[in-house]
Amino acid sequence: MSPSNKLRSTLLNILLSQRVRAMKRGVAELRRKLTGRPHVVTAFLELDDPYSYLLSLYLPQLQAHYDVELRICLTPSMGDSYKPRPEMLAEYAVTDCERVARELGVPFLDKGSTPPVEHRRALLDALASNAGSPGFGAELFEALAAYWRGDVDAVRRRAETAAKPGSANATLDSNQRLLLRLGHYNAATLYYGGEWYWGVDRLHYLTSRLDELGANREGKPNPQLASIGQAMQVALPVRPPAAAKDLPPLEIFHSLRSPYSYLSLRRAFEAADAFGLKLVIRPILPMVMRGMKVPRKKLIYIANDTKRESERLGIPFGHIADPVGSGVERCLAVFNYACGEKKERDFLINVGEAIWAEAIDVATDKGMREVAARTGLFWPDVVKAMQDDGWRDGIEQNRESMMESGSWGVPTLRMGDFVVWGQDRIWLLVRHVEELCETGDGILI
Numbered sequence: 001m002s003p004s005n006k007l008r009s010t011l012l013n014i015l016l017s018q019r020v021r022a023m024k025r026g027v028a029e030l031r032r033k034l035t036g037r038p039h040v041v042t043a044f045l046e047l048d049d050p051y052s053y054l055l056s057l058y059l060p061q062l063q064a065h066y067d068v069e070l071r072i073c074l075t076p077s078m079g080d081s082y083k084p085r086p087e088m089l090a091e092y093a094v095t096d097c098e099r100v101a102r103e104l105g106v107p108f109l110d111k112g113s114t115p116p117v118e119h120r121r122a123l124l125d126a127l128a129s130n131a132g133s134p135g136f137g138a139e140l141f142e143a144l145a146a147y148w149r150g151d152v153d154a155v156r157r158r159a160e161t162a163a164k165p166g167s168a169n170a171t172l173d174s175n176q177r178l179l180l181r182l183g184h185y186n187a188a189t190l191y192y193g194g195e196w197y198w199g200v201d202r203l204h205y206l207t208s209r210l211d212e213l214g215a216n217r218e219g220k221p222n223p224q225l226a227s228i229g230q231a232m233q234v235a236l237p238v239r240p241p242a243a244a245k246d247l248p249p250l251e252i253f254h255s256l257r258s259p260y261s262y263l264s265l266r267r268a269f270e271a272a273d274a275f276g277l278k279l280v281i282r283p284i285l286p287m288v289m290r291g292m293k294v295p296r297k298k299l300i301y302i303a304n305d306t307k308r309e310s311e312r313l314g315i316p317f318g319h320i321a322d323p324v325g326s327g328v329e330r331c332l333a334v335f336n337y338a339c340g341e342k343k344e345r346d347f348l349i350n351v352g353e354a355i356w357a358e359a360i361d362v363a364t365d366k367g368m369r370e371v372a373a374r375t376g377l378f379w380p381d382v383v384k385a386m387q388d389d390g391w392r393d394g395i396e397q398n399r400e401s402m403m404e405s406g407s408w409g410v411p412t413l414r415m416g417d418f419v420v421w422g423q424d425r426i427w428l429l430v431r432h433v434e435e436l437c438e439t440g441d442g443i444l445i
Contacts, residue, residue: 009322009359015300016307016318028193029213039068039192039215041206044075044179045140046187047124048090048115050097050108051199053148055188056141057106058200058225063137065222066207067215072137073175074127074168075187082185084292085408092406092421097148099428100200103231112150121168122159123147128168129161185297196301200228201424205308234430240276243437248416249278250429253402254348255410256331257286257324259306262352263315264411264423269345271426275433277415281344282398283332284410288324290399309423316357323355327363330386332395334368334377337385343375350374 014020032039043059045052063070083089094109101108109115127143130136146154182191190197190206197206207225210216250272254261272279287294303320310317323331331351338347351371354360361367365383372382402412405419412421418432 009320012303012320013318013359016303016320021307024194025209032193039066039210039213040071041068042071042073042182042191044073044175044184044187044189044191045144046075046077047120047127047144047147048077049187050093050148051188053108053144054097054101054104054106054200055190055203056144058203058228059137059141061222061224062203062207065217065225066210067217068210070137072140073178074124074131074140074171075175075179076172077187078176078185082295082298084287088403088406088408096420096425096428103428103431104200104228105231107145107149109148109150112152115147115150116152116155119152119155119159120147121165122162123155124168124172125162125165126158126160128171129163131171180297183297184301185295195304198305201232202305204229232427234427236271236274236430240274241437244275244277244433247275247277247433247436249280251280251282251414253282253284253398253407253410253412253414255284255286256328256351256355257288257322258410259302259317259356260423261411262317262356263306263309263313264413264426265345265348265352266315267313267423267426268411268413268429271430271433275437277433279345281348282401283335283395284399284402285332285395286324286328287409289328316353319357319359321355321359321361321367323362325363327355327361330368331362332391333386333388334372334382336388336391336394337381338375338377341377343377347371347375347377 041062043055045056059070059072062068077083077086098108123143127136127140130139143155143158145151146158179185179189184191184196186198188199190203192206192209195209197203203225207222250268252264252268254265269279271277307318321327334351335344335347338344351362354362354367354371360370362371368382368386369379372379402408402410402414405412405414407414407419407421409421411423412419413426413429415429415432418429420426420428
């Protein structure tokens, strides 16, 4: 491991420790009490972001159920440095939110096939003119609903109240600076006491924290907020249903440097086995090894988010040895060899735990020998495999195939034409397989 990678790994290991997190939370709560301030939750919402719309549907319940002061900030879209493929993300986000909205039982583009973007600028100007007023939050929630339900008439009426063209610029710029200063880069995010929570997917972490602090007004869960987690729960079949036997294979696009890829593996394997799906693992190079930069704020958020997700899922994580560079290349070469031995699953699980949970440096022979021994791979053959560059062509083909399917990042899971991105969308994949089975000649048992 290079000195810079070693330093970065050391700092991350400290940052992700439960002791440091508890200390930060304790300091934040002590400061709040000493200053006599209320629990302040700041929401950053973007008009063009469908995830902001989904989150906004639950914020009134959050404010009513918890003793919090909810501050709403209207933000612009961030630059391309935070969105490597912004045009692909925009298209995927609509598809993803449409699926999630259906499972949550909330309306999405039910009055039109697309948001009425022709009124976008005027609507932003109209909203900005009321930013900071007592009723601004409710007004923004209503505007988001009209926009993402495709309600052209409602959006046009609101847009007609705009004071003057461009009046939103100052508000948007100010809120963007606040977002960056507090340490994030994305919309549909909530900030509370030094920590960030993205979208409806992470809202439960915030409510759990507020529960622990005694901010729950009623002392019991809110049914609407709790319904999010209930909708995302899945139960795998005891044995593969007959209707699943002719389904397309499940392809997993995986990066050894992606902590989210690491979190997804066991659950993706379990889902494939439960339905009897053929599994195809398609590794790709990490973004930074493909010439793409990842901003520091994004890296820090991903690391912290992975830590809390790993605790929820019971997956070891937090003692890291960054494999970027030669470590990744050696792992990809050994993965090719492991496939021939039909031990590719075991290798990925073992090397993932070594990298993300045990800080084992796979760029060294000592580290790779440890992973090989756990996997049952013959060390002389592993050494020979690491001297072979035959894996490179297949890796590039995997990347191209992933991009052609409309995804740019990992983990991506694909079944035929159905594509989901992210370890927190495996439940949607399971729902899709269930639907395919229900329309086939078998039943889930």
